[in-house]
Amino acid sequence: MHTYYFTLSLNYEQCRQLYLPENNAVVILEEQGKRIQIPTKNLRPFVSQTGLKGRFRLLINNDKKLVSLDKMS
Template sequence: MQTFYFTLSLKYELCEQLYRPGINTVVMQADNGKRIQLPVKNLRPHVSPIGIKGRFRLVIDNSNKIKSFEKIA
């Protein structure tokens, strides 16, 4: 298993794009510099009236399947 950490700060207006048809994934850069492609369905639960803001942890298995994506701070 691998663990990646992200700091996200997106305004609500930008988060609206997560709900547009045809947008299924986003690419984010982890703290270690690695670029990670993540399905938008994992980000949607974290959208608030101010957008998305905080620290997140992504855990993937050896087959690159998402085990968890959670806000940690």
């Protein structure tokens, strides 16, 4: 199991890109500098009227499958 932390700060207009059919994944840069691809469907529950802001914890199993994505703050 691998744990990664990252911070996002997107306004509401930027978050609209998460809902476009051609955008099915985003690449984030986690705190240690590793690039990780996350399906947009996993970020959508965290979008609010102000956008998508906060620090997140991502758990990935040894088969590189997403186990959980949690907002820390």
